[in-house]
Amino acid sequence: xxxxxxxxxxxxxxxxxxxxxxxxxxxxxxxxxxxxxxxxxxxxxxxxxxxxxxxxxxxxxxxxxxxxxxxxxxxxxxxxxxxxxxxxxxxxxxxxxxxxxxxxxxxxxxxxxxxxxxxxxxxxxxxxxxxxxxxxxxxxxxxxxxxxxxxx
Amino acid sequence: xxxxxxxxxxxxxxxxxxxxxxxxxxxxxxxxxxxxxxxxxxxxxxxxxxxxxxxxxxxxxxxxxxxxxxxxxxxxxxxxxxxxxxxxxxxxxxxxxxxxxxxxxxxxxxxxxxxxxxxxxxxxxxxxxxxxxxxxxxxxxxxxxxxxxxxx
Numbered sequence: 001x002x003x004x005x006x007x008x009x010x011x012x013x014x015x016x017x018x019x020x021x022x023x024x025x026x027x028x029x030x031x032x033x034x035x036x037x038x039x040x041x042x043x044x045x046x047x048x049x050x051x052x053x054x055x056x057x058x059x060x061x062x063x064x065x066x067x068x069x070x071x072x073x074x075x076x077x078x079x080x081x082x083x084x085x086x087x088x089x090x091x092x093x094x095x096x097x098x099x100x101x102x103x104x105x106x107x108x109x110x111x112x113x114x115x116x117x118x119x120x121x122x123x124x125x126x127x128x129x130x131x132x133x134x135x136x137x138x139x140x141x142x143x144x145x146x147x148x149x150x151x152x
Numbered sequence: 153x154x155x156x157x158x159x160x161x162x163x164x165x166x167x168x169x170x171x172x173x174x175x176x177x178x179x180x181x182x183x184x185x186x187x188x189x190x191x192x193x194x195x196x197x198x199x200x201x202x203x204x205x206x207x208x209x210x211x212x213x214x215x216x217x218x219x220x221x222x223x224x225x226x227x228x229x230x231x232x233x234x235x236x237x238x239x240x241x242x243x244x245x246x247x248x249x250x251x252x253x254x255x256x257x258x259x260x261x262x263x264x265x266x267x268x269x270x271x272x273x274x275x276x277x278x279x280x281x282x283x284x285x286x287x288x289x290x291x292x293x294x295x296x297x298x299x300x301x302x303x304x
Contacts, residue, residue, distance in 0.1 A: 031216075035220045036219045036223060037223060050233065051233050051296070060212070063215070067188045067210070068188065068189075081203050083243065085243045087240065088239065089237045089241075090237040091235065091237045144203070
């Protein structure tokens with residue numbers, strides 16, 4: 001992929017759409033088997049008996065799927081240099097087998113790095129919803145993005 | 153797995169050890185290919201040229217591996233009911249291919265749910281280090297844990 005977007009190309013208030021992405025039962029079980037094998041992430045009946053109400057994706061799976069939606073929407077063409085962490089993640093509702101996720105990434109803030117002027121920090125708020133329009137996750141996180149031009 | 157630990161069995165200040173867990177190059181590439189295909193997570197040379205300094209695990213991969221270490225250390229035997237989200241995640245240093253991760257989960261706070269007295273919220277701070285003793289990730293997150301006895 002060629003780089004088309006640099007730090008200077010983001011400004012607060014910009015909205016980027018994410019998804020849609022169907023979440024299948026099989027991938028929920030596969031991810032959970034490896035990383036989060038709690039019963040409600042592995043088995044429909046155990047899920048129905050839990051607070052989650054059905055076979056539900058691990059919240060870490062939802063976060064990883066969100067990362068992929070961000071990549072596909074814009075990060076693949078962006079001079080991304082990684083991230084220092086996550087400000088917060090709120091899992092509002094379960095992501096159930098068969099759900100279709102879509103969402104938006106909103107630019108909250110852009111700030112040039114003082115220690116590394118060849119890059120800036122762009123902070124995003126990601127809001128993810130299911131096919132009923134119900135919010136399933138809200139996440140805030142900063143991404144380091146390379147600068148088109150380094151200021152003198 | 154049988155349930156051995158309930159909400160009442162956690163108290164603030166308790167320290168639970170996590171890991172060790174070796175992180176192999178192949179699994180870094182596999183996770184990244186699916187969820188976070190940025191070049192520094194897929195290729196050793198691209199990693200060396202990046203801020204990360206080598207083939208480095210996606211931060212979401214590190215978080216997912218941490219979830220598995222938490223499961224293996226105590227959650228499998230705990231009356232876990234899920235989690236409302238993540239308070240914060242800080243990726244302090246890259247997790248590089250071949251690193252061995254270990255860490256501690258410290259109980260920061262326990263609080264019985266007022267809306268659902270059959271459970272409580274236990275908040276953990278997870279500190280993860282590599283084989284050099286360098287901190288690679290700090291994470292805080294609450295987990296819903298079922299109560300042994302529901303108060304009258």
